[in-house]
Amino acid sequence: MRQAYDEQLAEVTDGLVQLADAVAVAMNRATTSLLDADLDMAESVIAGDAVIDSLAQDLEERMFELTVRQQPVASDLRSLVAALRISASLERMGDLAVHIAKAARLRYPNQTLPPELRNTIIQMGQIAQEIVNRAGQVIRTRNVVAARELQAVDERMDRLHRDLFGVMLARDWPHGVEAAIDITLIARYYERFADHATTIARRVIQVVTGEAYIDIPKP
């Protein structure tokens, strides 16, 4: 019985890692669609979200059945509740990739991004990749040290986020209000994406160490 339970819990973990991989692909493609004004790529991200949602839903159903069938003890249940929350975060990260793809689609065939911000968005895209990949590894390995490192990656995202506002608020911003609105939202999507990855890492820390989950407020 215990062995069956552990095997099924391992399957749930595999499912979460698979979900994280799918989100990483979606975010990578979303960033490319934005940088290249690539409509097909944007559409593929938007259409592909149904796959991510259905992965998340299947996974939740499996967690649910596992809980009903196996009547887990407290520590197992904590893992399952954390897995449920992690799955919700990953699903939401997929939505954020969709929002970025939609921002690219909205301005097609034009570029959404002014040239001087491309480099910052490239970096935000890279950090988004890095943080979701690391979150996937943390889910797989339950490595608390690696989990804590995500905070620093998130801070790099926050710095880029602030940089973008600095550029838009400079006196000589020539691109007007529409571009500023687009970029404000896009930057917010990247920032929230990294936040969710950090939240995932903290959920894993909580399960492994028993530390209470603390929501670290941002300035």
Place this chain on the structure above:
Amino acid sequence: MRQAYDEQLAEVTDGLVQLADAVAVAMNRATTSLLDADLDMAESVIAGDAVIDSLAQDLEERMFELTVRQQPVASDLRSLVAALRISASLERMGDLAVHIAKAARLRYPNQTLPPELRNTIIQMGQIAQEIVNRAGQVIRTRNVVAARELQAVDERMDRLHRDLFGVMLARDWPHGVEAAIDITLIARYYERFADHATTIARRVIQVVTGEAYIDIPKP
């Protein structure tokens, strides 16, 4: 045993309603702080979020203990999983009220809002109040008809959201990029707030009817 379980589940419901009430108060105060450039009010929302977070955390702990102690059957477990998600949505709605209060604080002693947008934000604030109050009632009564009505309220929020962008994108927008960035984010917070309330209603519908939870994509 069954009676004890039902009583404890009723307590969880009461806790969710209490949480919704606290979020309604926070959002009301956040909107006031924004409209009146009231720093004390803004600070009270920001400081008060710890109370909302701790209400949510206590509630989750109670749900958790209930699950471990009572070994619920499938339908009870579905209610508990829904309650867990609803609690997470309410906690996030509290965060969004904090974001609005911070937007007010950031520009203090100046007004964050240009005069011609005040009326739209007043309406968004009213809809936010209405939708969180209705979500609280839906949690309490499990009334599916009332739950479905939240969709229409959310659509009113979305219309105001689009109106705001229309005003900012008009050729004669005189308030520059900084105000546009502020308002883009503030409008997003109100819109997400209403989205979460709608999600709560759909979770209740799911529990009552057994219908699968469908994430309705926005245009």
